[in-house]
Amino acid sequence: MSAPQSESLAQAIRAALLTGPARAKVFAARQVARDWRLGRLAAVYDVAMPDRPARPARPELLPPGKMPKRGKGGSLRGRIALWHSLAHIEFVAINLALDMVGRFGAEMPRAFADDFLSVAADEAMHFALLERKLASMGAFYGALPAHAGLWESAHATRHDVAARLAVVPMVLEARGLDVTPAMLDRVRAQGDASGAKILQRILDDEIRHVGIGTRHFVAQATRDGFDPPKRWQKLVNHHFRGAIKPPFNDSARSAAGLSRDFYGALAVLT
Template sequence: MTLPPSIASVGAACAHVLLTPDPAAKLMAARAVARAWRLGRLAHRFDAAMPDRPARPAAPELLPANRMPKRGRIGSDRARIAMLHALAHIECVAIDLAFDLIGRFGGEFPSAFTDEWMRVGADEAMHFALLDRRLRQMGSHYGALPAHDGLWEAAEETAHDALARLAVVPMVLEARALDITPATVERFEHVGDSASARILRRIMIDEIRHVSAGTNWFGWATNGLGLNAANHYQILVKRHFRGTLKPPFNDSARRQAGLTEDFYVPLAS
C-alpha cells in the first residue's frame, strides 16, 4: 500500500492512520506510513490535528469493561479465541496510540522520537496481523466478539500532555503486559496451543522495547525540565491513571526496559 500523494508530512500521515476505520486497511496504512518515513518521503512537520477519537469499524462492539462477557477457562477453544480476540483489540488500538503519540506530540521532541515510535507503530501493526491470522486459523476473526475501550480512554485522559501520555500508556499499560504475558503463555502451552504461545512470546519481546522507548523519552523530557523522573512519573500516574498498579510485577522485564522499581513500587497497591 502507498500513501495518497497529498500526504507529505508526518502529521498528515499519522492522522491518515487514525482516520482509517477498517482494521486491515489501518494495518496497511500504518506500514505504509512507517515505510514512507524511513525512506525520507515525509517532512518532519506536524500540520494536521489528531482526531479526538480514531475512526472505528462497525465491529467489534465496544462495551464498558464491566459489561464484557467472562472468558472462562483457557482450556476451551471458545476461551482461547476470546483471549486472542481481546489481545488483537489491544494491538489494533495500539496502532492508533503509536501514531497519535507521534502526530500529537512529535513536534515537542527531536526527530529520533518519530523514528522510534514509527518502529513501534509498525510493530503494533505486525502484532495485530499475527493475532488476527491466528483467530482465522481457529475459525474466528477480529470483530467477532465485543471489546472494551479502556486503552483509548487513557489516550483521551492524556491528550494534553506528552509526559502524561508516556507515563500512562507505555510505562503503565504496556508495562502491565510484561507482568501478565508470561503466565498467559504458560496457560496456552499447558493446553497444547503452542502456536498462540509463540505469537505471545514474540509480542512480549517487542513490548520490552516499547516500554523502553516510553521510559527513555520520559527520562529525556524530564531531564530537560530539571525534574526527577521517578517522582514526576508517580505524580502523573496518580493524576491520570484510573486503575491501580497491582503486583506481582515482572521486575526483570521491566528492568530490561529501564523501568526500575523506584518508579512503580511506591505506587503499588
C-alpha cells in the same frame, strides 16, 4: 537520495488514524512507518490529530464491567475470547503509537518519531499475527465484544506528552510485561505452539516499547529539571484511574529501564 516529500508526516498519520477497517489500518500504519524511514515524508506537523481514531463497525465496544466472561481457558470459546481480546489491544495500540507521534512529535526530538513509528509498525504486525490466529480457529476480529476503555487514557492525556508517556507505555504496556508470561505458560500447557510463538514475539517487542517510552520520559523529565521517578509518580497519580498492582515482572521491567524506583512506591499490595 530520498523521494520528494509531497506529504507531511502529520498528514500521513492523520490519514492512518482515520482509516477504519482493521486490515486497512494495518497497511496504513506500516506504510507511514516505511515512508518516514525512507525519507518520503516531511518532518512537518501541520494538521491536528482526531480526538478519536476511526475503527471498524465491529467489534461492539462495551464498558469493562459489561464485558462477557471469557469461559474456561481450555475451551475453544475461551481460547477464541483470549486471542480476540489480545487482537483488540494490539489494534488500539496501533492508534496509540501513531497518535503519540502525530500529537507530540513537533515538541520532541526527531528520534521520538523514529521510535514510535517503529512501535506502530510492530503493533500492526502483532495485530496481523493475532488476526491470522483467530482465523485458524474459525473466528475473526469483531466476532466478540471488546473493551471500550482502552483509548480513554490516551484521550485524557492528549494535552501533555509527559503524562501520555507516563501512562501509556510505562503503565499500560508495562502491565502487559507482567501478565504475558503466565498467559504464555497456559498456552504452552495447552500444546499451542503457534500461539506461544506469537506471545513470545509480542513480549519481546513490548519490552522494547516500554523501554522507548521510559527513555523518552526520563529524557524529557531531566531536560525540564524533574526527578524522573517522582515526576512519573505525580503524573500517574493524577492521570491514571487504576491501581499499580503486583505481581510485577521485575526482570522485564528492568530490561526496559523501568526500575522499582518508579513503580515500587505506588504498588498496591493485595
